[in-house]
Amino acid sequence: MRRTIVVLTVLTLFTLLIAPAALAQDKVVIGVSIPAATHGWTGGINYWARVTQERLKNTYPNLEIILVTAGSAAEQANTLEDLYAIHNIDALVILPFESDPLTDPVEMLKMQGVFITVVDRGLTKEGIADIYVAGDNHAMGRVSGEYMVEALGGKGDIVVLRGIPTVIDNYRFDSFMEVIEGTEINVLDWQYANWNRDDGFQVMQDFLARFPKIDAVWAQDDDVALGVIEAVKQAGREDELFIVGGAGMKEMIKRVMDGDRLIPVDVLYPPAMIATGMEVTALRFVSNASVLGEYILDATLVTPENAHLYYFPDSPF
Amino acid sequence: MNQLTTTRQAKLKELRSRMSWQDVGPFAAVIALMILGTTINPTFLSAANLTNVFTRSAFTGIIAIGATFIIGTGSIDLSVGSMAAFNSGMMIIFMNYLVKTWGASWAVILAAMGLSMVLGAVGGLINGFVITKGRIESFIVTLGTMGIFRSLVTYLADGGTLSLNLSMRGLYRPVYYGTLWGIPIPLIAFFVVAVAGAVLLYKTRFGRYVLAIGSNYDVAHYSAINVNRIRTLTYILQGICVAIATIIYVPRLGSASSTTGLGWELEAIAAVIIGGTAMKGGSAKIWGTVAGAVIFSIIGNILNLSDAISQYLNGAVQGLIIIGAVLLQRTSKDQ
Known part of the structure; x- marks a missing residue:
């Protein structure tokens, strides 16, 4: 009798342990690995990843989405190992912290047969990513430059506040300068504002003290633009110039929507690109649509006419 | 006898000249930099620009006054920048919450200011308590709290x-942008905090204990100074300074x-050291810290005012000027 109970208990436990695993076999598991929310834009990435996770789970019951964040490139590499070893993922959507250190860890997963989607920052080796989704940094500079030329009638004095010295910043700045080259637009000076509000405020204060006439400001980033606005207000020079930021922060989109004279437009580099990566990856498993390839998102010029399409009041960014 | 008096007088005189240079050094550096600035771009001397520059120094300046006491005891606080960020965040959340029921009024701002002071004091108390009771190096404890406040x-x-x-925002804005008798409010706050710091450091028993602990920990301990209490108090003082800085930062x-x-912690510590306070403690200069x-x-x-130097080298130039300023001050002192 006692033996029967023991055997039965063991069998029951065994079945309980096995059953979910057997069920999980039918599910497609997608791992999503993104940087932790350390500033506004990555905050947006986190928001959109969570929103898309919910949507995909509710729409496709056979999909399981596992979302992990990492505080550094090394930590991200570790989470990739866990995703494969513990969750046995079929696909990986990754926004790499840095391209170089993550290329090998992602390739390891690829060799195990995992479907790979890379978002924003490309890997340094060709042929690993099945899907690549990214914003267009060159276009961001170009679109900003083209608007500048148009709005100023090809003539005027501007100042430029750049980001953190990185390749991304160089792409944007060089493309911007290419567009305004040959016009009569004169860049009085540029300084790094590190994609930071306080730096934007201080650099702009100094530009305002130094130059009696500024027709426009290219702040390249919405956080910097917010600092610039305060400096301009303090100097009481709101009527003399306008500011072009970038990224698509909700506060700035709102200003464009409301027809703020200081912020006539914004240029997108949307954190919602992580949603694109996740949705397209999901399609690979739930439909017969052809999805392999590269997706380069437009650096859309947000104007008062189309701003309502890009205004997401619930997003933290 | 006579000879002895003369040597003593000579020594006193020498001491006095040393003291005065040590006090004057940082101010000489300020004047030298102002001349440099004017030569590079005459706009530097415009009232608007000078107001900007001095007002901007208020945040790190007020924090650095608190840091002067901590460094005076031979300790360090790395958590001030993160604490300022955390305090700012809490103030904003608190005001956004209160405004729903109280409406936009000064009562909301005063309540938030009170919250900031309490948070600052409690944050400092935690730092000081863990350092003294846990007998852990201040560097490690505040490195830890720096990460905690930031996250x-x-x-x-x-x-x-x-x-x-x-x-x-409209109501609170004047606390940063407003002026009193033509002087920006952040500057007045900076000055008041500096005067209070000077009185506390030079005129009270607390100030003397701070320096005693910094010059020789064991001697201070055996002289029946409650070392743990004094050190904890310096951290509370630092927290209150951070709170004041936050109160004028948020409306900006x-x-x-x-x-x-x-990076405010590094700027504050550097301001203290440039001002003539010794990193190992034992001597502290409030007005030097201001400079x-x-x-x-x-x-x-x-x-920002010059285009003679490549922007890529800004950090290098900044580093050179800091080292130069301190070098000038220290070598002159030794002569």
């Missing part, structure tokens, strides 16, 4: 930015994010 503000802001309610941009106050904070602000301003 807390990131968490509160959901990784994004906390923004102050618009109606509150009306927002806080995980990048708020990034040190101003020096920092002027260097940044000069770099």
Whole structure:
């Protein structure tokens, strides 16, 4: 009798342990690995990843989405190992912290047969990513430059506040300068504002003290633009110039929507690109649509006419 | 007898001249930098620009006054920048919450200011308590709390930015942008904190104990000074200084994010050292710290006003000027 109970208990436990695993076999598991929310834009990435996770789970019951964040490139590499070893993922959507250190860890997963989607920052080796989704940094500079030329009638004095010295910043700045080259637009000076509000405020204060006439400001980033606005207000020079930021922060989109004279437009580099990566990856498993390839998102010029399409009041960014 | 008096007098005289240079050194550096700034771009001397520069130095300056006491005891506090960010975030959340029931009024601002002071004092108390009771190096404890405060503000802001309610912004704005008798309010706050710091350091028993602990920990301990209590008090004082800095920082941009106050700890510590306070403790110069904070602000301003230097080298030039300023001060002192 006692033996029967023991055997039965063991069998029951065994079945309980096995059953979910057997069920999980039918599910497609997608791992999503993104940087932790350390500033506004990555905050947006986190928001959109969570929103898309919910949507995909509710729409496709056979999909399981596992979302992990990492505080550094090394930590991200570790989470990739866990995703494969513990969750046995079929696909990986990754926004790499840095391209170089993550290329090998992602390739390891690829060799195990995992479907790979890379978002924003490309890997340094060709042929690993099945899907690549990214914003267009060159276009961001170009679109900003083209608007500048148009709005100023090809003539005027501007100042430029750049980001953190990185390749991304160089792409944007060089493309911007290419567009305004040959016009009569004169860049009085540029300084790094590190994609930071306080730096934007201080650099702009100094530009305002130094130059009696500024027709426009290219702040390249919405956080910097917010600092610039305060400096301009303090100097009481709101009527003399306008500011072009970038990224698509909700506060700035709102200003464009409301027809703020200081912020006539914004240029997108949307954190919602992580949603694109996740949705397209999901399609690979739930439909017969052809999805392999590269997706380069437009650096859309947000104007008062189309701003309502890009205004997401619930997003933290 | 006579000879003895003369040697003593000579020694006294020498001591006095040393003291005076040590006190004057940082101010000489300020004047030298101002001349440099004017030569590079005459705009430097314009009232608007000078007001900007001095007002900007107020945040790190006020924090650095507190840091002068901590460094005076031979300790350090790395958590001030993160604490300022956390305090800013809490103030904004608190005001956005209160404004719903109380409406946009000064009562809301005063309540938030009170919250900031309490948070600052409690934050400092935690630092001081763990350092003294846990017998852990201040560097390690405050490195830890630096990370904790930084992640807390990131968490509160959901990784994004906390923004102050618009109606509150209009009301609170004058605390940063307003003036009293033509002087910007942040500058007045900076001056008041500096005077209070000077009185506390030079005229009270607490100040003498701070320096006694810094010059010789064991002697201070055996002289029946409650070393743990004094050290904890310096951290509370630092927390209150951070709170005051936060109170005038929040109305500037009306927002806080995980990048708020990034690097302020290093600027504050550098201002203290440039001002003539010894890193190992035992001597502290409040007015030197004030000059040190101003020096920092002027260097940044000069770099923005000139296009003679490649922007890629800004950091290098900043480094050279800081080392130069301290070198000038120290070598002159030894002669």
